[in-house]
Amino acid sequence: MTPTSIKLLLGGILVLLFTTKELLAQTLSVTGEVKTPLTLTASDLHALERTEVTAKDRDGKEHRYAGVALTAILRKAGATLGGELRGENLSKYLIAKAGDGYEVLFSLAEVDAEFSGRTILVADSVDGAPLPQGVGPFRLVIPDEKRPARWIRELKSLEIRFAK
Amino acid sequence: MRYFPLLTALVIFLSSFWITKRELHPYKLEYPTSFGRRFTIPDDNSTTEEGVALGRMLFYEPLLSSTNTVACASCHKQANAFSDDRQLSIGVSGKPTRRNSMSLVNLLWVKNLFWDGRANGLENQAVFPLAHPDEMGQSLEASAKKLAKTRRYPSLFQRVFGISSITGEHITKALAQFERTLISANSPYDRSLKGETTLSAAEQRGRELFMRGPAPERGVRGGNCAHCHGGAKLMQEVFHNNGLDSIAVADRGRQEITSDGLDNGRFRVVTLRNIALTAPYMHDGRFASLEQVLDHYNEHFHFSPNLSHELRISHNEPTGQRLGLTSSEKKDIIAFLRTLTDSTFITNPAFSNPFETKK
Numbered sequence: 001m002t003p004t005s006i007k008l009l010l011g012g013i014l015v016l017l018f019t020t021k022e023l024l025a026q027t028l029s030v031t032g033e034v035k036t037p038l039t040l041t042a043s044d045l046h047a048l049e050r051t052e053v054t055a056k057d058r059d060g061k062e063h064r065y066a067g068v069a070l071t072a073i074l075r076k077a078g079a080t081l082g083g084e085l086r087g088e089n090l091s092k093y094l095i096a097k098a099g100d101g102y103e104v105l106f107s108l109a110e111v112d113a114e115f116s117g118r119t120i121l122v123a124d125s126v127d128g129a130p131l132p133q134g135v136g137p138f139r140l141v142i143p144d145e146k147r148p149a150r151w152i153r154e155l156k157s158l159e160i161r162f163a164k
Numbered sequence: 165m166r167y168f169p170l171l172t173a174l175v176i177f178l179s180s181f182w183i184t185k186r187e188l189h190p191y192k193l194e195y196p197t198s199f200g201r202r203f204t205i206p207d208d209n210s211t212t213e214e215g216v217a218l219g220r221m222l223f224y225e226p227l228l229s230s231t232n233t234v235a236c237a238s239c240h241k242q243a244n245a246f247s248d249d250r251q252l253s254i255g256v257s258g259k260p261t262r263r264n265s266m267s268l269v270n271l272l273w274v275k276n277l278f279w280d281g282r283a284n285g286l287e288n289q290a291v292f293p294l295a296h297p298d299e300m301g302q303s304l305e306a307s308a309k310k311l312a313k314t315r316r317y318p319s320l321f322q323r324v325f326g327i328s329s330i331t332g333e334h335i336t337k338a339l340a341q342f343e344r345t346l347i348s349a350n351s352p353y354d355r356s357l358k359g360e361t362t363l364s365a366a367e368q369r370g371r372e373l374f375m376r377g378p379a380p381e382r383g384v385r386g387g388n389c390a391h392c393h394g395g396a397k398l399m400q401e402v403f404h405n406n407g408l409d410s411i412a413v414a415d416r417g418r419q420e421i422t423s424d425g426l427d428n429g430r431f432r433v434v435t436l437r438n439i440a441l442t443a444p445y446m447h448d449g450r451f452a453s454l455e456q457v458l459d460h461y462n463e464h465f466h467f468s469p470n471l472s473h474e475l476r477i478s479h480n481e482p483t484g485q486r487l488g489l490t491s492s493e494k495k496d497i498i499a500f501l502r503t504l505t506d507s508t509f510i511t512n513p514a515f516s517n518p519f520e521t522k523k
Contacts, residue, residue, distance in 0.1 A: 022425035022469075060381075099426055100472075101402040133426075134473035153473060154426065
């Protein structure tokens with residue numbers, strides 16, 4: 001091996017170590033108008049009921065995403081879903097925030113599977129592998145949306161609020 | 165008229181209220197509707213003509229520094245869209261600042277100020293440069309005392325805030341009011357959006373490259389700049405690592421605030437309005453020219469572990485590793501960036517030094 005290739009190799013190992021360590025340390029928080037605010041780690045997510053969906057990403061190709069249904073996570077936090085999603089609770093919304101500060105909004109009704117009939121996934125793996133750095137550890141996947149602008153990468157927090 | 169004396173007394177009594185009541189005129193912030201109203205002005209510091217005028221004086225006031233020689237305007241010069249043409253700025257200590265000075269433009273819409281987003285709100289932000297030993301190096305209390313000894317300021321603070329003695333808090337409030345008025349939305353690019361002018365062919369090509377992401381499979385070429393620097397204000401309040409270093413050690417950026425490893429080397433995506441006036445570029449001012457900036461995005465960025473996903477995946481050539489724009493495409497993007505220069509902003513007399521005699 002030439003000195004440069006050794007350097008490259010060592011650099012690669014360093015970056016890999018750094019990456020795994022940081023990804024393992026990441027959490028997803030659920031806050032706001034919920035009974036029990038949550039801070040979930042990757043292993044917490046593995047302990048919940050798993051769901052898989054197939055959807056087209058920005059590259060135009062179909063991928064298999066695995067993770068936990070957003071509804072299941074919100075239910076665990078005690079958000080007003082299902083039968084409770086009526087009256088003033090229909091003026092609630094969800095802000096999903098990414099690691100870079102990017103925020104997108106959903107009405108609470110549109111994310112509740114029972115209400116809207118759609119599945120939104122908090123994915124932690126794609127095609128059988130963990131999501132890579134820059135994308136994971138968690139990503140929102142919304143299979144029925146034509147533009148993936150709300151499929152936020154590095155999902156950090158979910159906050160439910162009342163429209164005031 | 166036996167009631168006359170009584171009436172006069174009443175009128176005098178009432179008018180005393182009239183005189184002490186501060187008559188302030190709300191300042192009308194004007195901006196294109198496309199900029200939106202996603203901003204908050206603190207309830208206890210609404211923007212008034214009088215407050216803005218006071219803030220402008222303070223912005224140019226060297227008495228706010230320990231040496232009486234440095235003002236905000238020393239490092240935020242109107243001719244440079246309120247940034248500094250030096251790589252690092254020099255304040256009272258003569259030691260260079262840690263980072264490159266930032267342009268003060270359209271801050272009404274920014275919540276987390278500084279390159280690393282550490283200050284929330286303009287009122288809080290102003291405390292940093294005022295007190296920093298390498299910037300203005302003077303406590304707010306000392307500044308308030310100095311201003312109280314002048315002939316000019318006590319009555320102005322009294323009028324704007326209804327206070328009898330100047331405080332540090334009111335200094336930062338007035339500065340924030342002035343800074344909120346620094347709105348730039350009249351560049352040739354803005355006028356082209358309104359149909360008042362047309363961009364040249366090169367500028368137009370540059371605009372398209374700037375706005376679009378590349379998709380070689382569909383024959384679409386792009387620089388993908390707008391993914392981060394897009395929107396009507398040409399900025400978004402997000403933090404990214406644009407590959408300046410393989411691992412950021414000397415200045416960890418956002419990580420210093422959040423302690424999150426994924427934030428290593430992430431900095432705020434700043435506006436590119438007036439970018440041709442604000443060289444040198446990046447948080448450490450490492451690039452002297454826009455040519456160097458384009459070379460960075462096209463050819464030299466580091467594949468740091470935290471490199472923004474968008475930069476990692478944007479290629480104009482199907483097998484490319486980096487952006488892969490041609491040199492004439494880079495020139496076109498620069499031509500477009502130059503259309504973001506708002507000459508009315510840098511010559512607006514309302515933002516200039518109030519102590520300089522009018523030419």
